[in-house]
Amino acid sequence: MLAGLMMLASITAVTPQQGPLRYKIDLKTTQEVDLSAMGGPKQASDMTASAWVTVTMSDTAGGKLAHIVVDSLAATPTGMMAQQMTEESIAEAKGAFFHVYVVNGKVSGTPKPSIENPALGMVQQSLSLLFPGHKMGAKIGDTWSDTTKSDATTDAGTQTGTSVTEWKVLSMDGDGYVMSGESKGTMNATQGGGDLNIATKMTGSQKVTTSAVGPSKMGETNMQIDATVITSQVPDPIPVTGTTMVMITMLP
Secondary structure, three states: OOOOOOOOOOOOOOEEOOOOEEEEEEEEEEEEEEOHHHOOOEEEEEEEEEEEEEEEEEEEOOEEEEEEEEEEEEEEEOOHHHHHOOHHHHHHOOOOEEEEEEEOOEEEOOOOEOOOOHHHHHHHHHHHHHOEOOOOOOOOOOEEEEEEEOOEEOOOEEEEEEEEEEEEEEEEEOOEEEEEEEEEEEEEEEEHHHOEEEEEEEEEEEEEEEOOOOOOOEEEEEEEEEEEEEEOOOOOOEEEEEEEEEEEEEOO
16 A cells, blocks of 8 residues: 555675575555545455565675565455456565665665565565664663655656654563654655656554664554545545554564
């Protein structure tokens, strides 16, 4: 539901550092589109999905490189989501990958997958949970603010977005930190040369267990969106509301 992300294309001087880690990603999302402007009813859709990925970390200049491969993906969409998330796109997601540049435990730049595929959106949304970043030398009770930009250009159009997360260290888990975060953000997307414009407001919460450099051991985010779609084909704006839950779990 939340649009996807663009990547840092070329990273050199990479040295292997640690063996592969396996994760399961679970997603549940709902969406309601109010088609009153078109003389239609409200249309609800939802999707439950799971993906299994392998993460391999390497050292590189100025940070880390995470190579994330989709081993398998399963999804059950309904309504309008089923029109985008086809059986073909779900099958084609297997073997796709992300190259993610990580600085101080946080994603740097706007990663995108090796292929454009709507089924990979759930993996894109998990990247901020895998690498949420960390305040150096943080102690239990410490708080800080983190701003993330998600600007992207694809064949479909362009997108600009900014989110601010207020983090707090709740406790320690061995050498890892258990952190919670409250987020607010906005995103604006344009498609079809300006024929379609989408303005989105987002609020949400996160909880992660992570080291200073990542990736996280586990994480969960719950997001609510309130969007307005303006298209040249309809005289009035189309409201869209929705929720998204993403959970990551490191596998043995």
